[in-house]
Amino acid sequence: xxxxxxxxxxxxxxxxxxxxxxxxxxxxxxxxxxxxxxxxxxxxxxxxxxxxxxxxxxxxxxxxxxxxxxxxxxxxxxxxxxxxxxxxxxxxxxxxxxxxxxxxxxxxxxxxxxxxxxxxxxxxxxxxxxxxxxxxxxxxxxxxxxxxxxxxxxxxxxxxxxxxxxxxxxxxxxxxxxxxxxxxxxxxxxxxxxxxxxxxxxxxxxxxxxxxxxxxxxxxxxxxxxxxxxxxxxxxxxxxxxxxxxxxxxxxxxxxxxxxxxxxxxxxxxxxxxxxxx
Amino acid sequence: xxxxxxxxxxxxxxxxxxxxxxxxxxxxxxxxxxxxxxxxxxxxxxxxxxxxxxxxxxxxxxxxxxxxxxxxxxxxxxxxxxxxxxxxxxxxxxxxxxxxxxxxxxxxxxxxxxxxxxx
Numbered sequence: 001x002x003x004x005x006x007x008x009x010x011x012x013x014x015x016x017x018x019x020x021x022x023x024x025x026x027x028x029x030x031x032x033x034x035x036x037x038x039x040x041x042x043x044x045x046x047x048x049x050x051x052x053x054x055x056x057x058x059x060x061x062x063x064x065x066x067x068x069x070x071x072x073x074x075x076x077x078x079x080x081x082x083x084x085x086x087x088x089x090x091x092x093x094x095x096x097x098x099x100x101x102x103x104x105x106x107x108x109x110x111x112x113x114x115x116x117x118x119x120x121x122x123x124x125x126x127x128x129x130x131x132x133x134x135x136x137x138x139x140x141x142x143x144x145x146x147x148x149x150x151x152x153x154x155x156x157x158x159x160x161x162x163x164x165x166x167x168x169x170x171x172x173x174x175x176x177x178x179x180x181x182x183x184x185x186x187x188x189x190x191x192x193x194x195x196x197x198x199x200x201x202x203x204x205x206x207x208x209x210x211x212x213x214x215x216x217x218x219x220x221x222x223x224x225x226x227x228x229x230x231x232x233x234x235x236x237x238x239x240x241x242x243x244x245x246x247x248x249x250x251x252x253x254x255x256x257x258x259x260x261x262x263x264x265x266x267x268x269x270x271x272x273x274x275x276x277x278x
Numbered sequence: 279x280x281x282x283x284x285x286x287x288x289x290x291x292x293x294x295x296x297x298x299x300x301x302x303x304x305x306x307x308x309x310x311x312x313x314x315x316x317x318x319x320x321x322x323x324x325x326x327x328x329x330x331x332x333x334x335x336x337x338x339x340x341x342x343x344x345x346x347x348x349x350x351x352x353x354x355x356x357x358x359x360x361x362x363x364x365x366x367x368x369x370x371x372x373x374x375x376x377x378x379x380x381x382x383x384x385x386x387x388x389x390x391x392x393x394x395x396x397x
Contacts, residue, residue: 031393031394032394034396035394035396038396179389182389182390182391183385183386183389184381184384184385184389184392185339185340185381185385186343187342187343187344187374189381191389191392193392193393194392197392197394198392198394240343241343244342244343244344245340245341245343246336246341246342246343246345247343248339254339
């Protein structure tokens with residue numbers, strides 16, 4: 001009997017040891033904030049929404065001048081028209097979203113417990129289209145980015161509130177995104193964290209690397225490098241290519257999980273998208 | 279009689295010379311053909327190994343963006359019959375892919391090293 005008890009204890013111990021151990025997402029946020037607070041002691045939490053323009057005065061002054069005539073304005077207008085134009089079946093985007101799609105960007109990405117996957121706002125926009133017998137739009141830029149930009153504009157100043165439901169799959173998706181964020185990849189052997197955590201604020205050639213905290217608040221963004229609006233995942237693909245890693249498909253599971261982790265990090269920050277960036 | 283002996287000597291000498299020539303000729307052409315066959319065989323094997331290594335890097339999600347263009351170049355060189363260049367390029371594809379696979383295994387074990395530590 002005593003032997004049986006010992007065996008059970010050993011088996012239980014082995015099971016516990018082999019089970020994946022997940023960090024607590026709230027502790028992750030606390031740790032990242034503490035790190036950035038120490039690195040940029042003059043910044044308040046909400047300042048991180050401005051990205052690199054919160055940490056470099058010269059860049060900020062240029063950006064503020066650009067924002068006087070926002071380069072994303074036409075895209076937002078076009079996005080509004082697209083958003084309000086009914087589908088062939090008479091329904092519209094509003095029929096697919098809570099609160100008719102107005103002022104909801106702060107809740108995306110969200111974990112869908114029915115399908116067991118992370119749903120970004122762009123993914124939801126296309127799902128809305130295909131559910132209403134419309135063709136899916138190409139991800140990354142163009143009309144889909146315009147609709148997303150309009151939806152972001154209706155959510156300005158709303159506080160990001162990404163939730164992780166009490167579902168093991170949701171935590172696993174968050175953890176997968178976190179892992180991807182910290183994994184070195186590509187010929188240059190760099191992780192997202194290399195530039196945007198370890199080297200945040202450092203000069204990288206002619207650029208200053210932005211802190212990861214707050215990245216997701218201002219997308220989709222008009223980037224002068226693109227001369228157009230683009231989504232956050234288009235930027236992910238660009239970053240991957242810059243370190244010479246083969247990018248994943250836009251809205252792949254990998255990028256959606258990464259966006260889940262990355263946006264959760266920004267919980268408590270205000271949405272200020274769409275934004276403009278160099 | 280002397281003339282006959284001389285003719286016989288010349289015939290034997292010529293035959294020996296021809297045999298030697300044939301023999302030498304065999305020894306020079308045979309290894310070249312074998313080398314070409316081996317090269318083709320090695321290149322096919324190398325190509326297969328390069329493709330397999332790249333597929334594994336891709337499966338792990340760690341393929342480098344510079345590898346696929348090299349592979350295209352390698353195939354183009356192979357088709358054009360430039361085997362020396364094709365060999366060099368397939369070797370590079372294989373090498374890059376092996377490094378990417380190594381990188382994936384390393385990342386899987388050590389990804390937490392970049393998480394900021396607050397003291």
